[in-house]
Amino acid sequence: MELELKGITRRFGSLVANDRIDLSVAPGQVHALLGENGAGKTTLMNVLYGLLQPDEGEILLDGKAVRFHTPKDAIAAGIGMVHQHFMLVPVFTVAENVTLGIEETRPPGLLDRRKTRRDVQELSRRYGLDIDPDALVENLPVGIQQRVEIVKALVRQATVLILDEPTAVLTPAETQDLFRIVRQLKAGGTSVVFISHKLKEVQAIADTITVLRRGAVVGEKPPSATEDELASMMVGRNVQLRVSKQAAKPGDVMLDVSGLTVADETGRVWVNGMSFQVRTGEILGVAGVQGNGQTELCEALMGLRPAVDGQVVLDGRDLTHATPARRLRAGIAYVPEDRQEDGLIGDFSVADNMVLDAYNQPPFASGINLNLGAIASNAAERVREFDVRTPSPQAPVGTLSGGNQQKVILARELAREHKVLIASQPTRGLDVGSIEFVHRRIVEQRDHGVAVLIVSAELDEIYALADRIAVMYEGKITGIRPPAVPAEELGRLMAGGADIVPMPAPEPPVPEPPAPAEAPEAGTS
Amino acid sequence: MSEPVPPPATGPPEAEEQAARGSFGRVLREAILEGNSFTITVLAVFTALVVGGLINAFTNTTVLHAWGNVFSAPGHAFAQAWDTAVGAYVALFEGAVFNPHTVAALFQQASIATAIHDGYLGAVFSPISETCVQATPLILAGLAVAIPYQAGMFNIGAQGQFIGGAIVATYLGYGVSLPVVVHVVVCVIGGFAGGAAIGWIVGELKARTGAHEVIVTIMLNYVLAYFLTYLLSYRYLMQAPGTVNPITPPIAGNAHLPLLFGSHLRINAGFLLALACAAGIWWLLSRTTVGFEFRSIGKNPSASRVAGISVERNWVLVMLIAGGLAGLAGATVIQGTDFTLNNQSFGTYGIDAITVALLGRGRPLGVVFAGLLFGALHAGAPLMQAATGTPVDMVEVLQAIIVLFVAAPPLIRSIYRLRAARAGGVGLVLSKGWNA
Numbered sequence: 001m002e003l004e005l006k007g008i009t010r011r012f013g014s015l016v017a018n019d020r021i022d023l024s025v026a027p028g029q030v031h032a033l034l035g036e037n038g039a040g041k042t043t044l045m046n047v048l049y050g051l052l053q054p055d056e057g058e059i060l061l062d063g064k065a066v067r068f069h070t071p072k073d074a075i076a077a078g079i080g081m082v083h084q085h086f087m088l089v090p091v092f093t094v095a096e097n098v099t100l101g102i103e104e105t106r107p108p109g110l111l112d113r114r115k116t117r118r119d120v121q122e123l124s125r126r127y128g129l130d131i132d133p134d135a136l137v138e139n140l141p142v143g144i145q146q147r148v149e150i151v152k153a154l155v156r157q158a159t160v161l162i163l164d165e166p167t168a169v170l171t172p173a174e175t176q177d178l179f180r181i182v183r184q185l186k187a188g189g190t191s192v193v194f195i196s197h198k199l200k201e202v203q204a205i206a207d208t209i210t211v212l213r214r215g216a217v218v219g220e221k222p223p224s225a226t227e228d229e230l231a232s233m234m235v236g237r238n239v240q241l242r243v244s245k246q247a248a249k250p251g252d253v254m255l256d257v258s259g260l261t262v263a264d265e266t267g268r269v270w271v272n273g274m275s276f277q278v279r280t281g282e283i284l285g286v287a288g289v290q291g292n293g294q295t296e297l298c299e300a301l302m303g304l305r306p307a308v309d310g311q312v313v314l315d316g317r318d319l320t321h322a323t324p325a326r327r328l329r330a331g332i333a334y335v336p337e338d339r340q341e342d343g344l345i346g347d348f349s350v351a352d353n354m355v356l357d358a359y360n361q362p363p364f365a366s367g368i369n370l371n372l373g374a375i376a377s378n379a380a381e382r383v384r385e386f387d388v389r390t391p392s393p394q395a396p397v398g399t400l401s402g403g404n405q406q407k408v409i410l411a412r413e414l415a416r417e418h419k420v421l422i423a424s425q426p427t428r429g430l431d432v433g434s435i436e437f438v439h440r441r442i443v444e445q446r447d448h449g450v451a452v453l454i455v456s457a458e459l460d461e462i463y464a465l466a467d468r469i470a471v472m473y474e475g476k477i478t479g480i481r482p483p484a485v486p487a488e489e490l491g492r493l494m495a496g497g498a499d500i501v502p503m504p505a506p507e508p509p510v511p512e513p514p515a516p517a518e519a520p521e522a523g524t525s
Numbered sequence: 526m527s528e529p530v531p532p533p534a535t536g537p538p539e540a541e542e543q544a545a546r547g548s549f550g551r552v553l554r555e556a557i558l559e560g561n562s563f564t565i566t567v568l569a570v571f572t573a574l575v576v577g578g579l580i581n582a583f584t585n586t587t588v589l590h591a592w593g594n595v596f597s598a599p600g601h602a603f604a605q606a607w608d609t610a611v612g613a614y615v616a617l618f619e620g621a622v623f624n625p626h627t628v629a630a631l632f633q634q635a636s637i638a639t640a641i642h643d644g645y646l647g648a649v650f651s652p653i654s655e656t657c658v659q660a661t662p663l664i665l666a667g668l669a670v671a672i673p674y675q676a677g678m679f680n681i682g683a684q685g686q687f688i689g690g691a692i693v694a695t696y697l698g699y700g701v702s703l704p705v706v707v708h709v710v711v712c713v714i715g716g717f718a719g720g721a722a723i724g725w726i727v728g729e730l731k732a733r734t735g736a737h738e739v740i741v742t743i744m745l746n747y748v749l750a751y752f753l754t755y756l757l758s759y760r761y762l763m764q765a766p767g768t769v770n771p772i773t774p775p776i777a778g779n780a781h782l783p784l785l786f787g788s789h790l791r792i793n794a795g796f797l798l799a800l801a802c803a804a805g806i807w808w809l810l811s812r813t814t815v816g817f818e819f820r821s822i823g824k825n826p827s828a829s830r831v832a833g834i835s836v837e838r839n840w841v842l843v844m845l846i847a848g849g850l851a852g853l854a855g856a857t858v859i860q861g862t863d864f865t866l867n868n869q870s871f872g873t874y875g876i877d878a879i880t881v882a883l884l885g886r887g888r889p890l891g892v893v894f895a896g897l898l899f900g901a902l903h904a905g906a907p908l909m910q911a912a913t914g915t916p917v918d919m920v921e922v923l924q925a926i927i928v929l930f931v932a933a934p935p936l937i938r939s940i941y942r943l944r945a946a947r948a949g950g951v952g953l954v955l956s957k958g959w960n961a
Contacts, residue, residue: 304830325833336831345825356821357832360814368813 001027001078001159003048003191007057010043017043019216020057025160025191030182032194032206032223036234036403036431040215041195042084045162048193049081050074080153081162084169086145090138095120097137098152123151127184143174147181154190161185162193167201168429171289171457179205197234197431199227231432243439246447248467251280254451255420260310262293262300262475270296272475273310278420278451283442285466285483286455288494293475294455295337298424301453302334303327315419328357333413337424337455339402343409346398350390351379353397354412382411387437403434410441421445424455439464459487562886568937569930570884570898577923578610581915585609613915620908621656621901624649647789652904654792658862660900662687664799665854666874667881667892668806669720669847673738674887675810676843677823682727682742683851684875685749686720690852692753693719694859695866696763698776708779713798713856720852721845723749728844732837738844746875754868765865772867782861795857800893802850807889819843851878880928899924 003025010018017040025031033041046052048059050068058065061077068074071081088097095116104112120133129147137145146166153161163182167175182192182205196202202209203223211218211233218233255278262271270293278284288294299305301312303324312320314330322330336342344353355364355375363374379393386407390400397408406426413421423442427435442465446452456462462469463483470480471493478493582588583606591598591605619625627648634640641647666683673680694716703711723745730736756763757771765774782793810816821829822836830836854874859866881899885891902924906917930937937943 302831323833323835324830325835328833334831341825342827342831345821345828347824348821352817356828359817365814368815370812370814370817372812 001191002060002062003079003160004060004063005044005048005057006060008044008047008054008059009056010047010052010054016215018047018054019214021212021215021217023210023217025193027159027191028186028189029207030186030192030194030205032196032202032209033212034196034199034202034209034230034234035212036197036433039212039234039431041212042164043215044212045081045164045193045195048074049079049162075156075158078157078159079162080150080156080158080160082146082149082153082164082166084165086149088137088145088148091136093134093136094131094140094148094151095133097148098133098155102156119155120151123154127154127181127188129181141174142169143171143177146170146174146178150181150185158190160191160193162195164195165197165429166194167196167198171291173289175201199230199234202230203227234432243436243443243464245443248282248446250282250467251449253277254280254315255453256311256313257301258311258313260297260300260312261308262296262305263308264296264305269308270475271300274472274475274477275310276470276477276480278453280419280449280451281446282467283446283452283454283465285462285469286453286472287459287462287466287469287490288457288472290457292472294424294457294472296475297472298334298337298422298455301327301422302332328416331417331419333416333418333421333450335406335409335413335421335423335426337428339405339409340398344397344405347396349379349394350383350388350397350400350408351375351393353408354379354382354393354415356412358412358416378415382408382415386411403430403437406430406434406438410438414441414445419450421450421452422455423452425457426454427456427458427461435461459490462490562934564943565934565937566884566886566891566931568941570927572930572937572940573923573926574614576926577919578614580922581613581919582606582610585915609913609915612913613909613919616909616912616915617902617905617920619652619905619912621652621905624652624908627651641787644789647787650786650790652908654786654790655904656897656901657792657796658900659903660896661793661795661799661857661861662854662874663877663881663899664893664896665802665857666851666878667885667896668802668889669724669849669851669854670878670882671885671887671889671892672806672810672819672847672850673843674882675816675823676819676839677826678731678738678840678843680724680727680742680844680847680851681739681879682723682745682848682875683854683878684871685742685745686723686848686851687855687858687871687874688749688753689723689848689855690716690718690720691855691859691866691870692756692763693852694780694856695773695776698780698860698864699774702777703779705779708777709782709794709860712776712780712860713782713853716852716856716859717849718852720855721849724844724846724848724851725841727848728841731844732840738840750868750871753866753871757866757868763866770867773865775865776859780860781864782857791862793857793861795861798853798857799896802853803889803893806850810889815842851875854878877924880924883928884931 005021005023008018008021009016019040021040021044023031023033023044033044035041043052047054048068050071050073053069059068060066066073066077068077074081089100092100095113098120099111099116104115106112117133120131123129124131124133129151131144131147131151137148140148146169150161166178170178182194185192194202194205203225206223209221209223209225209230211221211230213234221230221233257277258275260271260274261269263269272293274297276284286294286297296305300307303319303322303326307320310320311318314327314332317330319327319330328334340346345356348356352359352375355378358364359370359375364371364378376393382388383390383393388400388407388411389404397405400408421442426442427438430438439461442452442454446467454462454465466483468480469483469485469490471478471490473494473496478496481489481493583592588602588605588609591602595602627645631640631645631649634643634645637646666687669683669686670680694712697712697715698708701708701711727738727741727745730741731738754771757773758764760766763773765772782795782798784790785792785794785797810819818829818834818839821832821834822839826836855871858870858874863870877899881892881895884895884898885893902920906920909915909919910917
């Protein structure tokens with residue numbers, strides 16, 4: 001089926017989210033939509049999926065104009081969508097989730113579970129999805145849940161599949177699996193619209209790349225276009241993908257972590273006797289595949305999770321059992337991994353979020369009185385200094401784009417007096433321009449003599465920032481290396497150091513086995 | 526610091542300019558057109574009055590009879606329905622706000638002095654005074670639901686906290702003997718403490734064990750109601766001597782809340798206390814670090830925790846204050862109007878408090894208006910029944926319909942063809958907080 005969008009325009013009040021967008025997706029093609037956050041990719045796809053109505057323009061299927069008033073219409077026309085946040089019922093099985101809404105019945109009106117299971121198995125085999133129809137969705141890893149979403153669309157006979165930022169939640173290995181599945185779908189004649197802001201992925205998977213900027217199409221490129229070319233189309237200028245920085249001048253030990261052990265409520269050990277030091281004026285980058293205890297490490301350093309064993313010492317002060325508030329006062333600036341959940345209060349104004357962890361300190365408070373004037377002037381100043389794009393400092397922070405939200409957090413954390421900066425996934429989900437901004441700020445902090453700890457799943461980010469690289473695997477540091485270490489070496493350490501597993505090749509035949517084989521061990525500990 | 530940062534293209538600049546140019550007129554127009562919470566609430570009340578009027582008219586036998594002959598006398602049928610609905614509302618209004626007949630009576634008096642002495646002047650202001658009297662506990666108990674709502678908790682326990690406050694206030698009222706002003710103050714503080722103790726239990730249980738406040742408060746309502754019955758069953762506890770009824774001795778005259786405008790009007794200092802509490806809570810929520818913490822944990826507990834706020838400590842504090850306010854509601858009823866405590870004193874204040882807080886959208890000023898509205902409905906109901914034969918229960922129906930419409934903003938929006946509010950609109954805000 002040939003899909004064509006012609007002159008699609010969609011406005012939100014005075015904001016033009018989509019400005020006369022033309023797009024055509026040939027059958028059996030992977031068409032990538034590349035653009036920064038807020039470029040209008042998701043709006044366009046919501047129009048296509050019937051969630052939004054276009055103000056102007058039309059959608060053509062095989063040359064015929066169609067109108068989708070609801071997603072139901074779009075599904076009936078053969079359009080499937082996998083949202084960034086999955087729409088699954090966690091306590092249902094895979095088969096039940098797939099059949100939800102289009103339940104097959106057999107007389108006298110009973111659910112035909114057998115047929116659904118067969119359908120899932122059939123599709124799973126045809127596209128090599130490797131999913132068990134009887135597994136409970138809540139027990140499945142994110143990558144597999146995403147495949148369930150794909151099956152949901154395929155069962156509904158989707159011939160155009162929209163994947164909205166599909167790799168945002170995936171590990172590198174899962175991403176490779178997804179690419180394999182996308183290629184098989186393509187071979188089966190399904191068109192795929194792949195929405196992303198990650199250049200490398202788009203180059204790896206797409207047949208055609210359409211770049212969006214500020215709601216309009218900037219151009220169409222083949223995947224052979226260079227990264228620099230695509231990046232500059234995305235942001236409308238040449239960007240530095242690498243941060244320029246001088247060699248570090250490490251000073252005294254500022255943060256000293258020794259033998260830190262952290263477990264969750266169920267007793268599972270996530271951080272297992274970790275020891276490391278961060279000196280003033282250096283950036284220690286913690287690399288590793290997500291889910292190896294990085295989140296728990298940061299939470300323990302902030303006092304959000306109790307340490308079972310070990311010590312955390314900041315500038316000679318033992319903070320092992322201190323409350324989060326005391327740690328903040330002791331001079332830790334913290335950029336949490338999940339900015340919307342842990343870093344900001346979406347309904348609060350930008351100004352309030354700027355003082356979220358200093359609201360009870362002078363000059364923002366005297367006694368229990370809030371000094372609204374000081375909060376407002378602080379916000380105005382920080383908004384200017386960090387170039388936060390917001391209609392006003394009183395706007396709810398939840399309405400800002402991801403990059404601007406991150407700027408709000410950085411502005412807040414760096415404004416407090418601090419000796420250590422702990423930043424977890426500091427640029428996750430950000431566009432190229434914002435990444436550059438955040439990276440420059442972090443390096444600037446280092447040059448001012450702050451001890452910086454960066455935790456990131458993005459190897460590029462670790463390479464760009466770190467003065468020393470620590471690799472985390474199953475709650476332990478498998479090695480600390482200088483920044484010049486080759487990626488293969490880091491890949492080896494990230495896989496536990498024992499086996500020499502190269503970085504995921506474009507299409508490894510069976511990339512799964514090593515990880516699941518070792519996971520149970522961690523689970524039982 | 527360094528070179529200026531190039532624009533990272535987050536949103537079209539025209540949009541930002543537009544937003545920055547928001548004049549008052551534009552804001553007002555948008556607020557009305559987009560159906561923000563205030564517009565929705567006003568329209569919901571209006572719609573409820575219309576629907577209530579229809580129900581009233583078409584449950585009236587005279588009206589139904591007239592409609593039986595609608596084809597022979599259509600004008601009569603409509604006129605009957607209109608008269609019945611409007612008549613009831615007029616009587617309600619006269620009972621709750623202002624009755625023209627009392628003014629006529631006032632002018633027939635010989636002199637102002639006799640008018641005041643014989644209570645004719647009082648009669649003019651009596652409806653509004655009754656409204657304030659009825660509104661007093663509703664406002665206080667409504668605040669007791671509204672503050673936890675702001676902090677992401679749902680306090681169903683205003684009834685239990687009300688009883689806790691009433692017990693302490695009553696006991697101090699008849700059990701001790703103190704000088705004039707001191708006695709009132711001691712009883713009021715006792716009422717606050719009694720309710721706060723019940724609220725504290727809820728907060729402490731939630732903070733320490735994770736027990737959900739909805740369950741705990743509902744159960745404590747029963748515990749307190751039966752505890753009250755127990756206290757009223759034994760002479761050596763709180764039962765009045767010389768009676769077999771479950772009722773306490775009357776509190777001392779020194780413990781009565783002072784009347785504001787003489788003996789002909791029941792309005793008393795309790796109403797001022799309620800207004801002061803609303804103002805105080807407004808200040809607390811919007812102008813203090815304590816309120817900042819309350820609102821933070823209500824909107825996003827995990828981000829609050831990361832920011833160094835102790836979520837658990839705030840749960841306890843919120844419930845302590847909320848319980849205290851519900852306890853104050855109990856104290857004002859005992860010290861302002863009832864003067865004794867029986868096992869029916871708590872009435873439906875606990876449930877009404879939830880509807881008041883809902884109608885007031887969890888904000889102090891909103892709670893005051895909602896409390897006054899419901900107070901007016903309660904105050905006007907008896908006259909409505911006496912004058913038009915409309916049962917007082919009609920008021921309950923009206924309350925229920927109001928809440929129904931307030932809780933369903935999309936319905937109101939579709940009736941009046943309003944545009945949906947922008948992200949995080951009315952419906953979202955409600956469903957988020959109340960389901961916590």
